[in-house]
Amino acid sequence: MHPLNITVxxxxxxxTPELIEGFILHRxxxxxxxxxxxxxxxxxxxVVGGLAKRMLEGTGIEIVLTTERDAAIAGxxxxxxxxxxxxLMARAQDEHIPLKYGVIGQETTGPGGxxxxxxxxxxxxxxxxxxxxxxxxxxxxxxxxxxxxxxEAVTRHTRIRALGLCNVPINMLYGVAEQLGVExxxxxxxxxxxxxxxxxxxxxxxxxxxxxxxxxxxxxxxDPTWLKAIKMxxxxxxxxxxxxxxxxxxxxxxxxxxxxxxxxxxNELLEMYRDPALRTKPALLSERGGARYSMAAVSLIxxxxxxLKEVHIVNVRNGNSLPDLPEESVVEVPAVIDAHGAVPxxxxxxPPQIRGLIQAVKAYEELTIEAALTGDRDKARxxxxxxxxxxxxxxxxxxxxDLLKANEAYLPQFTPHRG
Numbered sequence: 506m507h508p509l510n511i512t513v514x515x516x517x518x519x520x521t522p523e524l525i526e527g528f529i530l531h532r533x534x535x536x537x538x539x540x541x542x543x544x545x546x547x548x549x550x551x552v553v554g555g556l557a558k559r560m561l562e563g564t565g566i567e568i569v570l571t572t573e574r575d576a577a578i579a580g581x582x583x584x585x586x587x588x589x590x591x592x593l594m595a596r597a598q599d600e601h602i603p604l605k606y607g608v609i610g611q612e613t614t615g616p617g618g619x620x621x622x623x624x625x626x627x628x629x630x631x632x633x634x635x636x637x638x639x640x641x642x643x644x645x646x647x648x649x650x651x652x653x654x655x656x657e658a659v660t661r662h663t664r665i666r667a668l669g670l671c672n673v674p675i676n677m678l679y680g681v682a683e684q685l686g687v688e689x690x691x692x693x694x695x696x697x698x699x700x701x702x703x704x705x706x707x708x709x710x711x712x713x714x715x716x717x718x719x720x721x722x723x724x725x726x727x728d729p730t731w732l733k734a735i736k737m738x739x740x741x742x743x744x745x746x747x748x749x750x751x752x753x754x755x756x757x758x759x760x761x762x763x764x765x766x767x768x769x770x771x772n773e774l775l776e777m778y779r780d781p782a783l784r785t786k787p788a789l790l791s792e793r794g795g796a797r798y799s800m801a802a803v804s805l806i807x808x809x810x811x812x813l814k815e816v817h818i819v820n821v822r823n824g825n826s827l828p829d830l831p832e833e834s835v836v837e838v839p840a841v842i843d844a845h846g847a848v849p850x851x852x853x854x855x856p857p858q859i860r861g862l863i864q865a866v867k868a869y870e871e872l873t874i875e876a877a878l879t880g881d882r883d884k885a886r887x888x889x890x891x892x893x894x895x896x897x898x899x900x901x902x903x904x905x906x907d908l909l910k911a912n913e914a915y916l917p918q919f920t921p922h923r924g
Contacts, residue, residue: 509536514585516544519790525557542557574635591624609745625651700820818838821835
């Protein structure tokens with residue numbers, strides 16, 4: 506394997522030291538030659554990049570900091586996207602506005618995820634089209650939320666080899682293993698669905714079905730009667746659908762939303778990163794919610810670079826993996842990873858107790874991608890109406906008006922004459 510050039514778009518993110526740590530820990534099996542951190546904020550790049558440089562001292566990995574996207578992408582083997590258009594202030598708006606209408610505000614689920622997608626899809630497609638011009642053989646590994654939807658926009662509208670990645674599947678695996686009291690490598694998940702909307706239909710320990718024992722997993726706080734009825738281990742984010750009323754009540758009672766809290770954590774982290782004596786990832790970073798992020802990222806890149814033919818749970822073009830969804834959809838399923846990318850495993854039909862919800866959210870994702878690209882307000886209203894958490898057309902229309910007004914600076918595609 507030749508030495509790798511890896512570019513991180515959004516390199517000024519406070520998550521970056523997590524990724525740096527992963528490259529350091531696995532440099533024997535993943536020979537990174539050059540790591541380029543690109544960000545539109547020179548100030549954040551200096552702060553985060555300064556810590557990255559200190560962490561990488563003595564590793565032999567060259568680090569480059571730049572605000573120029575084309576220069577960052579040229580010559581890359583892998584381009585990782587981990588940016589947030591509008592920063593945490595935009596996320597805070599996404600969380601607060603839907604609450605007026607009795608709908609949960611969350612960065613990937615419902616109207617919050619919808620607005621984040623409108624801001625993000627055009628930017629990621631610009632990156633992918635730049636890759637088509639100057640790095641056509643590179644892989645795009647997308648971490649930017651909503652990860653599956655954003656990845657689908659790339660696979661539908663460009664020729665770039667793109668995979669989406671989330672830390673939820675690996676956290677589910679480790680959580681179940683902890684519940685069972687066993688090492689994670691002994692556990693296999695029959696995992697199906699979409700990003701942040703997925704289920705382990707069956708849990709295997711050394712090839713034996715242990716789903717019933719795994720259903721005792723309480724990490725996500727689901728009602729045991731629902732777990733008993735559905736007989737599957739749910740993704741943590743299912744709580745926003747299954748217990749929407751409780752999630753909404755908790756948010757309304759809370760003194761601050763998740764974004765409000767993270768704004769404070771982010772400021773603390775950046776202050777820590779400025780300390781020239783700091784050379785390791787600080788413990789506070791775990792509060793950002795990126796547990797095992799670097800483990801999932803480095804393992805996936807290593808599997809591609811080394812042609813390992815390992816099975817990883819990724820966001821990938823469906824093909825025939827889940828026949829209940831369109832072939833061109835991006836789904837979150839186990840896939841065989843090698844030098845050519847990902848081949849999703851044939852997972853078969855989904856049972857009716859989850860099929861309808863997943864199909865509804867996939868329809869919402871398709872409409873959202875179209876709205877993000879065209880600026881068509883009718884498509885945007887239809888997308889919100891298609892989402893299971895938006896109760897009616899009146900709410901969809903009012904929500905859209907408020908969300909577009911709050912995000913006017915980031916959504917030039919939505920002009921008044923477009924409906």
